[in-house]
Amino acid sequence: MKTSTLAFAAAVGTAFALGAVAAPSANAADNEKCYGVAKAGKNDCQTNTSSCAGTSKTDGQKDAWIYVPAGMCEKLVGGSTTPMKS
Structure with a gap:
């Protein structure tokens, strides 16, 4: 497995484990689109x-x-608030 893939998985896993990534709230102003961090199909x-x-x-x-x-x-490792080219 690539080092960058491991770093990405570790960062996202840690964020979820610590409860840092929560479901979007009813107030959209409290949330932002984050590109480049979603798991396949998610x-x-x-x-x-x-x-x-x-x-x-x-x-x-x-x-x-x-x-x-x-x-x-x-x-988040690999996260961006603007779309990135593949």
Whole structure:
């Protein structure tokens, strides 16, 4: 397994284990789209190559996003608040 893949998995796993990644709240202003951190099939909405949630093909797909609490994305390895080219 690649070192970058291990680092990504460790960062996301730690965030979930510590409860840092919560479900989106009712107030959308408290959340932000975070690109490049979703597991395959766990994205929240469409990507450049698919039209629905849950259809990303690879872990960390650059154009797939999930909602995270505001400010969390910049703390995740590989996370970006803007779409990245694959």
